[in-house]
Amino acid sequence: MKNQQSDVSSRSQPDVKAKEDGPVTSSAPLLSVEHVKISYRLKNTLVQAVDDATFTVMPEEKVMLIGPSGCGKSTILKAVAGFIEPVSGRISFAGSTNITPGPDRAVVFQEFDQLFPWRTVLDNVVYPLRVTGRSKPEAMAQATTFIEMVGLGPARTRFPHQLSGGMKQRVAIARALALGPPMLLMDEPFGSLDAITRTRLQGDLNRLAERAKVALLFVTHSIDEALLLGHRVVVLQGAPSTVAAVVDVRDINGPDDPHYRSIRRSLEDLLGAPGEEEPDGGN
Amino acid sequence: MTIALQPDLGYSPLYIVEQEGWLKKALPNVNVKWQVLNSGSAIETGMITNHIQVGAGGIAPFLLGVNKGVGWKLLSSLDEENLWLVCKPNIKSLKDITSTDRISVVAPTSIQAIDLKKAAKTVLGNPNALDPNMVILSHPVSYQAFKAGRTTCALDAPPFEQEEVAAGGHVVTSSYQLFGTSTFNSTFVLTKYYQSHQQELKILVQQIKRAVNLLNSDPKKAATIIAAYEKGKLSEADALKDLTVKGTHWTIVPHGYLTYAKFMHSIGLISSVPRSMSSIELPTLKATPGN
């Protein structure tokens, strides 16, 4: 606990780095992002989104990427997913530095329209399993299990346009988890949901990720979400952004925990603004 | 009074009457309108619906209309022309035509289409034998298609048929050979219009006769008038050449109608043959001086 406290208060890079390898116990990281710099083209100008990002994710670890709007946290996630290539630096996943899009890093997006509108709930989950080589009966069984797990059994023959936003995100999570990936990349998946639904889905995700033994890289701009779901929080700052701190929060048990408020305040300080209680899902 | 004709030098007598303003002078109180239409079928419809009072066209559509009960009669003939079936050199006879060969005629009911059926009957024994080869093209397009090798044969009219021969074709048969000398174009009127406008129509026939006479007696002057009518699209020299083509004879006297009618009847295109010429022509024609 004391370590973590001092970690939070420290803003210097070396300190953060030192801590990075600190608390995690076992083996090699599943994902390591080293001095990654990312630019992308917007119309005719080159926008520099990320200046220098370094962090790791261990197997089954839940790492939250947090930062203010426009700091490039989604950009980092897309680079890890293989949708964009960093200008410099190195990303390695499961020992490979050849990062192309693949189902071993299943992505769940913020947008509700990430489901195939022409497929039923069941087909939306079955199809990725078939594409990645499962037999039809195996895919059906796996899909059914995960749809039941997210509580959508009765809705499995519906088409996406017949679902609420929360239900759509559940399907997306079921689809990603059913693939059995070592890591789940989530880009503010609850950002467009109302507060009640969001709280429920956060709880469900905690439960499901635990069961699926999956590592999580989760982008958010809500401090509370980060504290609730994460083992560690990577705090991004500035534009183009750098990693301001990596905070271990795995022992915080919830808003009732005596340390919750102090950590929360430290994170607010790091982010340079009062953390929103209810992020509006922008970005 | 609306007079409708088609864009073809076969209608030259009417061009001259219009260009010289003869009818206007002879009938100062009648509002005469000249209308050039591309299709004989359109002229026919215009006459039936009373938008056109005097029509001009070929012999076969006229006979078909008589048979269908359009209620028109012949006002005057305009000319006799020999229509050639011009084919590529490798076609010596219609027996050489194969299924991929194309023969162009101007309309499905044109005199040329009837000529082709007659030729098919004479040479191949079946009037409809060449129907699958028949394509419908206007004279200028037909000439271009023949020249470009898109058609094997063309059955048009002067001056296109002469151009087609110049482009390497040869005459396989002709309308005179098939039916004897016969009228090409004529003018016709609905009888109910004739009954109320006898005087005007008599004068019209006189002006046509005058133009026909000019074409026969002074083709050079006629060519000058036609060139003026065509407003530069046709030179005087070309007009003269076209108007005096061998086989063309300018006359208001109809010729060969019953021969065509008999053949059309024999192949089922019309249900009966007119009893006599007088049953299909107007009295004015007979009464015209010099006839």
Add this chain to the structure above:
Amino acid sequence: MAVTSQELRPGADLGGTLTARQSWSRLPAWLRRVIILAVAVAVWELYVKAAHVSHLVFASPYAVARSFVSGWLDGQIAGATGVTLEALAIGMAIGIGSAIVFTVLATWTTVGQDALMMFTSMLNPLPSIAILPLAIIWFGLNEKALVFVVANAVVWPIAINVTTGFRTVNTTLLMVGKNLGLRGWRLVRDVLLPAALPYIISGVKVAWAFAWRTIIASELVFGTAGGSGGLGYFINKSQYFLNIPDVFAGLVTIAVIGIIVEVGFNMLERRTVIRWGMQATS
């Protein structure tokens, strides 16, 4: 009475003021159409009777019905329809195929995109029948020229629609596809094409309408072989021979085929894009 008509269910009672309208809208849709058709035919028959139009210009519904039935029974209209539909089907198939090739080129290369933009803006507004003379020069006086003209009528509206469809496919869905490891043709077939389906269907609908008008008009202008002419030629020939009921029977055939195809498209849409809640907004 603060009740607005929008708050009322269709057919709800509004104190008797709307009874006529209500009882009309309570009838099943097919019956309403049959009644309208019957009234139209009755007006038609009355016009022919009352206006004394020449039977050489205008035919009565009865004469048309007789021609229609006999024309189908003796195979004349059936044969002509077959000829037209065959050329149409080949032309549309070629047009759709080329449109897909153009669209793929335009989606993946900038040159292709520029070329497609230029050609569609140049050729799409041009009534396809205007290129018939050119088609005859290239292909001769045969069915190929008609097929070409139809293909030209089809290719541009489809290319425009499919390109728009591809370009507006939501990027999230594409990323989902890539995330599953889909590449190249697989990505096109499983994600891009179904996602662009509303645009593809509306493109094909427009293309069909163009193609149908074009082929009939082409056949009217350029009657192919007398022995094997299509519907347009059948109408043209009947007009020349003053068989006016046949002309109208040909026109009725064109209308009926139009209706059948429209119904087909509606069914297709109901089973796909409407069922999936993805109707095109354009």
